[in-house]
Amino acid sequence: MTFNNFYQDKIKVLKETDLYRELKVFDNMGDEVIGYKGQKTSQKYLSFASNDYLGLSQNKLIKKNAIEAIKKYGFGAGASRYITGNNHLYFELEKQLAIFKKAQDALVFSSGYACAIGVIPALVGEGDLVIADKLIHSCLLDGIKLSSAKLIRFAHNDLGHCQKILQQNRSNFKKCLIVSETVFSMDGDLGKIQELQDLAQQFQALLLSDDAHGLGLDNLKIKQLPNYHLQMGTMSKAFGAMGGYICGERTIIDYLRNFSRSQIYSTALPPCVLASCLTSLKIIQKQQLAKKALTNAQFFCELMNIPITESAIVIINLKTTKQAITIAKNILKQGIIIASIRPPTVATPRLRITFNALHNKLQIKKLAKILKLELAKNKI
CATH class of the missing domain: 3.40.640.10 (Type I PLP-dependent aspartate aminotransferase-like (Major domain))
Structure with missing residues (x-):
């Protein structure tokens, strides 16, 4: 077996098990994220996937x-x-x-x-x-x-x-x-x-x-x-x-x-x-920016009727990697980014949703509405 065959086989296994990592292009522009499909086509997104919890990267x-x-x-x-x-x-x-x-x-x-x-x-x-x-x-x-x-x-x-x-x-x-x-x-x-x-x-x-x-x-x-x-x-x-x-x-x-x-x-x-x-x-x-990020995350939990989080991070556990990828992709099509986290990063697949101090209630309500429909579609 050549070196190239070894590496190709490893990548093939990742793709077959929905564990292949692909780098997507997103430009953080503050209130919005610009995502690119190819070199010319771009789309604006609302991000609930960043670790910029206090919204200071664009201050x-x-x-x-x-x-x-x-x-x-x-x-x-x-x-x-x-x-x-x-x-x-x-x-x-x-x-x-x-x-x-x-x-x-x-x-x-x-x-x-x-x-x-x-x-x-x-x-x-x-x-x-x-x-x-x-x-x-x-x-x-x-x-x-x-x-x-x-x-x-x-x-x-x-x-x-x-x-x-x-x-x-x-x-x-x-x-x-x-x-x-x-x-x-x-x-x-x-x-x-x-x-x-x-x-x-x-x-x-x-x-x-x-x-x-x-x-x-x-x-x-x-x-x-x-x-x-x-x-x-x-x-x-x-x-x-x-x-x-x-x-x-x-x-x-x-x-x-x-x-x-x-x-x-x-x-x-x-x-x-x-x-x-x-x-x-x-x-x-x-400023009390961390408190605002936490309040936003807890408001989302109330809308979703799930346990109230103690941080700006909300996790929704899923049964399969395919569910995590599919739900995140479907939500992306509606202009919102959330993260699908898969093994080996975690033991079990999940959606990871993060909130920052700049999110407003209207945006959070929109996410909750879309996510509820997606979870229902997947009988979750």
């Missing part, structure tokens, strides 16, 4: 400050932070992130993924233990694999199971890291961060929580990050920009500056991105 002040930064510093950083790429905006952004997260210090990465695969292998290694929620994001799992630490997973949000694993295994390992998320991106439910924090303290473990999908929600705010709790996140979602970060105790953050390979060996973020993130953070601190 006029953020764009203005990004343009001013380009005029002043150019576009690219030109080097890693450890050579000449460490623009002074990095220091201001890390300072403000630490204040916002009630932490002693912060470290910015080029993305949330880069943060995960840099932080985890720096914190733990061979001879250490990682105890992780069953539904943590792929980037966290990749970071754990790179670390060579022993991984044991506890049933989703099952504190009793987590405690049992700690009781049976903690004494056999040098260091222990507990990993979970504030909001689980493919389920929309909240992690039990406060309770895991208590377990981390009890068993002398570190806790790493990923706040990628929960930034700004009042019910997730922590009064003060304790020394054994590190919180990471991304600036590509609620910030509407780009980048990742981790916040925590000063000594640990300083250690990560020296041992996180994905941070050390990456070109620094463009200054315009740093300026955008700083502006986004100021807006997030002043």
Whole structure:
């Protein structure tokens, strides 16, 4: 078998099982998304599939400050932070992130993924233990694999199971890291961060929580990050920009500056991105945008007569991958984008619907009406 035959066979299996991923072209224009069919035909869509939860990616002040930064510093950083790429905006952004997260210090990465695969292998290694929620994001799992630490997973949000694993295994390992998320991106439910924090303290473990999908929600705010709790996140979602970060105790953050390979060996973020993130953070601190996104999601749940969500993410579980693809395609034909999520991203197929602070009730009612009809057609 040639290499090409091997890869072709793999792709063929994906297509036959409705698991083939195809990149579609969409231009985000703020209130609307422009989708393209071929090179010339385009159509306007209303999106309920973006992670731009606060609607900041098209914010006029953020764009203005990004343009001013380009005029002043150019576009690219030109080097890693450890050579000449460490623009002074990095220091201001890390300072403000630490204040916002009630932490002693912060470290910015080029993305949330880069943060995960840099932080985890720096914190733990061979001879250490990682105890992780069953539904943590792929980037966290990749970071754990790179670390060579022993991984044991506890049933989703099952504190009793987590405690049992700690009781049976903690004494056999040098260091222990507990990993979970504030909001689980493919389920929309909240992690039990406060309770895991208590377990981390009890068993002398570190806790790493990923706040990628929960930034700004009042019910997730922590009064003060304790020394054994590190919180990471991304600036590509609620910030509407780009980048990742981790916040925590000063000594640990300083250690990560020296041992996180994905941070050390990456070109620094463009200054315009740093300026955008700083502006986004100021807006997030002043306005209740996360509350508005959550209210929109909960209004949709009421219209659909389904359990009220605790985040801006609503999940509708389905029986087959074909159902998920068909329903999403039919809704797209009516001018609305929702996401169909399939294995291996998730164990079971589902529709993932996300809300932002800019959605209005008329738009949400339209989506609910169309989706109800599609679900009825498929006897769901």
